[in-house]
Amino acid sequence: MLDLNFIREQPEVLRKALTDRQMDSSVVDNVLSLDTERRALLVKVETLKAQRNSVSKEISQTKDAALKQEKILAMRTVGDEIAALDESTRSVEEKLQALLASIPNIPDPSTPVGIDESENVVLRTEGEIPVLDFTPLPHWELGPKLGIIDFDRGVKLTGSRFYVLNGAGARLQRALIAWMLDLHSRQGYEERYTPFMVKAETLYSAGQLPKFVDNLYHDIEEDLWMVPTAEVPLTGMYRDEVLEEASLPQRFTAYTPCFRREKMSAGRDVRGIKRGHQFDKVEMYIYCKPEESMRELEKMLADGEETCKLLGLPYRVKRLCTGDLGFNSVITYDLEVWAAGCGEWLEVSSVSNVGDFQARRANIKYKPEDGSRNRLVHTLNGSGLGMPRTMIAVLENNQQADGSIRVPEVLRPWMGGIEIIR
């Protein structure tokens, strides 16, 4: 959520941001007029309340019964007026909040302006794309052939876009998770194990509600929501808290499954395990001071890149353009790894600085050591890589002519002696 004062003072900056994001900027005028209306109402109602408070005090001290009765009657009228004005204020505020909650963050000025993902900018490509002397299979053929991915039984259990991992396949995913958590710990992130179900308020804090309600699984009975990413509990963790300045930056890593309805039609983009309704992910998350957030963003990106490098995966770094930038984000880098079998770059990580956007919604501040007033923290999030797609790249890039798969060196300690999946 943006600062209302900021919108009031620099509406043109927001208008430009919305236009750059390929969105309608007329919402700005609605915000401004509601804000004006709200303040006018506040002045009125607060004057009346001040009057009521002071007269009520007088009433308690008035001895003369007739005079007392007179004052009570007068205040009865004032009370009715206050009730009516309170109601109008509440309704205006509700509208204003709903509007504010629907406005995305301001992209950093350095963000390339573009219509959609086709205008994202590739910053660099690292690692060698493997040259194979045979035709590599895509994982949706490789997996069933090796007996490590069972699509049919996933569908049988739950429905389309679900699968079962078998034996070395399940173990490989578990190895990736354990290895990544350990790696991020070494990189300075503290591990957290969080609930996988949260309340609506927590999703609101992270900016997932109300906007992305269609993409979430919801238990009506208990009114709990399945997390779409660990970013949600990691943001909500400090909701309504004030952190000590000396404790910042605080860096966390967490493994969670992620649940997304993704009501998109089947097709090329969802083939295999690329885009399931349930997938595992290891997340990186940072709380820091505003002046630190750009530096932390670069650190997080480097940490994500290290993950790819150590796995031996060729990858490229993309800078998202205004048209593709996420709702919360100021700057986003995407990491894409090359998958030899499907022959495409797969997005495995999105590393974003969201500035104070989530912190304002979640009300997360820190107490400056110089005694000045509490300030909002900045938050950053990044995937320490999404599992299925990382698995895809590991499987497809390390396949050998006989259809077996070499397990990357770094994962072997977690593979119980399995070096080749065959």
Next chain:
RNA sequence: GGAGAGGUAGCGCAGUCCGGCCUAACGCGCCCGCUUGGAAAGCGGGUAUACCGCAAGGUAUCGUGGGUUCGAAUCCCACCCUCUCCGCCA
């Protein structure tokens, strides 16, 4: 799920029966000053957040949401959370 006890400003607590001197006491912690060679102790002062207002100042918040009232931490209703015991259970 059942019974009981609780939720008050950073923490601990008082206040709630019986509405208005609550502008929320008191203690601890923390900050500033005095004192000191320096410190402790002692003494004095300060110590929530948000919003409105150029300002003076005002408004709101005692778990949350409603209600009664001129006036609610206090009375009424609903809900949430924590603790103890019981039940159930990996």
